[in-house]
Structure formats: C-alpha cells, structure tokens
Amino acid sequence: MVNWNRVVQKMAGAAALALAASFPVAAQAPPAEKPGIPGNLASASPARDTSAMAKEAEGWLTDLIKVNTSNPPGNEQIAAMYIAAVLEKEGIKAEILDMAPGRSAVVARLRSSVVAQPSRALLLVAHLDTVPVDKARWSVDPFGGVVKDGYLYGRGAIDDKGMVAANLAVFISLRRSMARLNRDVIFLATDDEETSGDASIRMLIAKHWEKIAAGYAINEGGNVFVKNGKVQYAGVQADEKLAFNIAVVARGASGHASQPTKDNPVVHLAAAIAKIGNYSAPVRFTSIVRRYFEGLAPLEDDEIGKWMRSMDTTDRGEHAQRVISDASPLWNSMMRDTIAPTVLTAGVANNVIPAEARANLNVRLLPGDTIDNVLKDLNKLVNDPVVKLELQPNAGLAAPSSSLESDFYGVISKVVTQEFGGAPALPFQSTWLTDSAQLRLHQVQAYGLVPFPLAQEDLKRMHGDDERIPLGAFDKGVDVLAKIVAEFAVAH
Numbered sequence: 001m002v003n004w005n006r007v008v009q010k011m012a013g014a015a016a017l018a019l020a021a022s023f024p025v026a027a028q029a030p031p032a033e034k035p036g037i038p039g040n041l042a043s044a045s046p047a048r049d050t051s052a053m054a055k056e057a058e059g060w061l062t063d064l065i066k067v068n069t070s071n072p073p074g075n076e077q078i079a080a081m082y083i084a085a086v087l088e089k090e091g092i093k094a095e096i097l098d099m100a101p102g103r104s105a106v107v108a109r110l111r112s113s114v115v116a117q118p119s120r121a122l123l124l125v126a127h128l129d130t131v132p133v134d135k136a137r138w139s140v141d142p143f144g145g146v147v148k149d150g151y152l153y154g155r156g157a158i159d160d161k162g163m164v165a166a167n168l169a170v171f172i173s174l175r176r177s178m179a180r181l182n183r184d185v186i187f188l189a190t191d192d193e194e195t196s197g198d199a200s201i202r203m204l205i206a207k208h209w210e211k212i213a214a215g216y217a218i219n220e221g222g223n224v225f226v227k228n229g230k231v232q233y234a235g236v237q238a239d240e241k242l243a244f245n246i247a248v249v250a251r252g253a254s255g256h257a258s259q260p261t262k263d264n265p266v267v268h269l270a271a272a273i274a275k276i277g278n279y280s281a282p283v284r285f286t287s288i289v290r291r292y293f294e295g296l297a298p299l300e301d302d303e304i305g306k307w308m309r310s311m312d313t314t315d316r317g318e319h320a321q322r323v324i325s326d327a328s329p330l331w332n333s334m335m336r337d338t339i340a341p342t343v344l345t346a347g348v349a350n351n352v353i354p355a356e357a358r359a360n361l362n363v364r365l366l367p368g369d370t371i372d373n374v375l376k377d378l379n380k381l382v383n384d385p386v387v388k389l390e391l392q393p394n395a396g397l398a399a400p401s402s403s404l405e406s407d408f409y410g411v412i413s414k415v416v417t418q419e420f421g422g423a424p425a426l427p428f429q430s431t432w433l434t435d436s437a438q439l440r441l442h443q444v445q446a447y448g449l450v451p452f453p454l455a456q457e458d459l460k461r462m463h464g465d466d467e468r469i470p471l472g473a474f475d476k477g478v479d480v481l482a483k484i485v486a487e488f489a490v491a492h
C-alpha cells in the first residue's frame with residue numbers, strides 16, 4: 001500500500017492535502033501481480049502480461065490527470081510524489097529532484113550490474129506538466145479523469161501524462177518480472193517542459209546529469225498515426241525544429257484620433273503583419289524529412305503519392321512542393337522555416353493613436369538554419385523604417401539529430417512494424433520542441449514515439465479542448481512500449 005500519510009506529510013499546504021485526499025484509487029489497489037512472483041517473464045517476454053498492466057496504468061493516468069499541473073505555474077511536485085509513492089510500493093527507490101518551489105522531477109533506476117555504464121543505459125522520459133486549459137470550452141472537467149464512450153478525457157491524457165503512465169507501467173513490469181537487464185533502465189518524469197523554463201530538463205541536466213546519464217532515450221515527439229481506422233505509419237522523431245520569438249515593433253507619435261496621421265503605428269504594424277502572414281520561407285529538405293516523404297509516398301493515395309515523389313525534381317518540384325504544403329500544415333512546416341504571428345498589442349484608449357504597436361512572431365527553424373537569415377529576409381520583406389524586428393531572449397540551442405542507424409532505432413522500427421500490422425516506422429522531424437533536444441546535446445540517441453495509435457481527430461486536441469485518449473489505444477501503446485523496451489534492454 002502507498003503510505004499516503006507519509007506522502008501527505010511531505011506536501012505543503014492545504015491545497016496539496018485536498019488533492020492528495022482525492023487520490024482514491026489505482027495506487028491503493030492491490031497489484032495485479034505481486035513483486036517477485038515468478039511470472040518468469042524474464043526469459044521469454046516481459047511484455048507478456050501487459051493487458052493487466054495496462055489496466056493498472058489506466059488508473060495511474062487517471063490519478064495523474066486529477067493533479068492539475070498546468071504550466072504555468074506547473075506545481076508538478078505533487079505528481080512527482082505520487083509517482084514516487086507508486087514506485088516505492090514496488091520496492092523501487094525513487095528520488096524526487098526539486099527544481100523550484102513546488103516543482104520537481106522524479107527519477108528511478110533498475111540496474112543491470114553493479115557498475116553503471118551510462119553510455120548503454122536506456123532512459124524512459126516523459127513530462128509531468130501540461131499546457132493550461134480554457135475550462136469553459138471543455139465538455140467535461142479537464143481534471144476530473146472522466147471516462148466516456150471508451151475515452152479517458154483530461155488535460156495531459158495524451159500530452160504527456162499518457163506516456164508518463166505508460167513508462168511507469170513498463171518500468172514496474174520489468175521489476176515485477178525480475179527481468180534480467182542487459183543495460184540500466186532509468187525512469188524519468190520531468191517538470192516545466194511546456195515552457196522550457198528554469199525548472200526544465202536543461203537545469204535538471206546541469207544539476208543532476210549523473211542520475212539520468214544514458215546513451216539512449218525514448219520520449220514524446222513522434223506518433224503512431226491512424227488513418228481510416230488503420231495505423232498508417234509510426235513517425236519516430238529523430239530531430240526537431242528550433243523555436244524563436246521575434247517582436248515586431250512599430251513606433252510613432254501618439255496623438256488625437258480625430259486627426260489621423262500617416263505614421264500611426266497600428267497601421268504600420270498591421271501592414272507588416274499582413275506581409276509576413278502571406279510569406280512562405282523557401283523549401284529545404286533535411287535528410288530526415290527526405291526519408292520521411294520517401295517512406296510516406298507509397299502509403300498515401302496515388303495523387304498525393306505522385307506529388308510527394310516529385311518534390312525533389314527540377315521540372316515539377318516547385319509545383320509539387322506547393323501541392324504537398326497545401327495538403328497539410330504539418331508537411332508544410334516540415335520542409336521550411338515557419339513564421340506565425342501570435343500576439344498583437346496596441347492602443348490605450350479608443351480615441352488615442354498610440355505611440356507604439358507590437359506583435360510577436362513565433363518562428364520555427366529547420367535544423368541547420370539560422371535566425372539571422374530569417375531576420376534578414378523579414379526585414380527585406382517588411383521594408384518599413386518605422387517597423388523594427390527584435391529577436392527575443394531565451395532562444396533554443398541547436399542539437400544534433402539522433403542516428404537512424406542505431407540499434408535502438410532498429411528495435412523501435414522492428415517492433416512497430418510487428419505490432420501495427422506491417423505499418424512502417426518512418427524517421428520524423430517534429431515541428432514542435434521536446435526535451436530530447438537537450439538530451440541530444442549530451443550525446444543521447446533520443447527518439448520520440450508516443451506509442452498510442454491515434455487518429456488526427458484525437459491528436460489535434462492535444463493542446464486544445466477536450467483532450468482525450470481512447471483507452472484501447474492507451475492499452476495497445478503500453479504493450480508496444482513494453483515490447484520495445486524488452487527487446488532492447490532485457491537479456492535474451
């Protein structure tokens with residue numbers, strides 16, 4: 001049993017107490033299989049008993065959804081304590097790493113030998129925080145753990161508490177089966193991923209690298225894409241784009257709105273944003289994206305497949321790129337730098353022309369591109385002395401891509417194809433950021449694969465309203481992840 005009294009004592013404040021009291025459930029339920037019972041999964045496949053395991057993991061996921069870790073402010077400490085309690089019940093020592101007041105990561109390790117070999121170790125990583133919710137737009141309580149029509153609803157159900165729970169299930173099943181490991185397996189749940197702030201994995205690596213050092217990692221970042229009710233492919237993230245913000249600032253003289261002037265900053269800003277909004281940066285294929293489209297072309301319908309194959313040709317290339325860009329915002333963003341205006345600020349009163357108008361541009365760069373070039377192109381495009389482009393601080397760091405030739409990538413590909421009816425694994429360059437960039441900067445071969453087979457309809461809710469996960473997809477994902485980890489880390 002989880003000693004909730006002890007957990008609660010460690011938590012500060014009445015809010016934490018109320019939350020803790022609301023954990024009824026999975027963690028207190030008797031384990032499906034007692035630790036140490038000879039399921040003898042070690043010799044064959046530790047993945048054998050994953051359906052019971054998946055059911056238990058559904059309970060952990062439900063509990064984690066009930067802990068509101070919207071970032072900001074995050075408050076991941078309570079979720080970290082919950083996980084530590086689940087692990088300790090299994091006899092696994094878990095360490096809570098406090099990163100900021102109320103914000104913690106949690107780490108645990110299953111050893112393969114007395115002497116650690118960090119370069120061989122496998123890290124199972126997922127993040128505890130979520131993006132915020134607009135509660136009024138949800139049809140259910142985003143922190144209620146509601147199950148409806150076979151779906152578990154809640155903020156973080158997919159991103160990324162689903163993966164936290166799946167990692168936990170796989171990690172615990174290795175322990176219960178007493179699997180003989182050929183490399184250390186490390187469980188890590190991070191905080192502050194969504195804003196990459198001062199409590200994020202960057203700081204965790206700076207302070208505690210020795211606790212998480214690994215040669216390989218599996219994280220979010222890629223997905224198992226379902227189309228027309230079937231898995232079409234698994235995109236295994238091996239690289240990601242870089243994010244920057246640029247402020248667009250128009251300045252002029254403030255004045256009475258009854259006598260408009262030509263230098264009204266609102267007008268200049270609006271014109272600049274209109275130009276930027278209509279601009280497309282040039283296409284460039286990174287080697288991962290090239291391989292992705294090559295693999296995807298035969299899986300798409302004839303028309304799309306034909307244009308996908310033509311994108312690199314000299315005669316029809318440009319037209320083909322336009323067709324494919326228009327067919328999918330994801331594809332468009334995989335082949336070029338993108339610039340999205342996101343915030344507008346101007347004006348103090350209805351009858352005053354303001355002295356300043358500002359906008360924010362969120363820029364996503366292809367690996368290898370530089371923000372200086374984007375700034376140069378945008379300045380040329382805007383071509384207005386009243387409007388200045390100012391690069392904002394906290395820019396990301398470029399990281400190398402993970403190898404498509406590593407043993408671990410091979411294992412992921414093999415298991416995915418076996419488990420999803422022959423659907424291939426394709427190398428994937430995510431347009432979004434993940435913790436993996438920081439790991440890759442430390443020589444970790446990190447791959448992104450949220451193992452749950454999901455349709456577009458569910459994927460698009462991830463940072464939106466009514467986020468949910470089909471429980472069948474969750475269970476399948478736990479099973480697939482267990483098989484990947486068993487194949488790579490269990491001695492055969």
Ligand SMILES: [Zn+2]
Nearest residue numbers: 127159160220
């Ligand atoms: Zn995420």
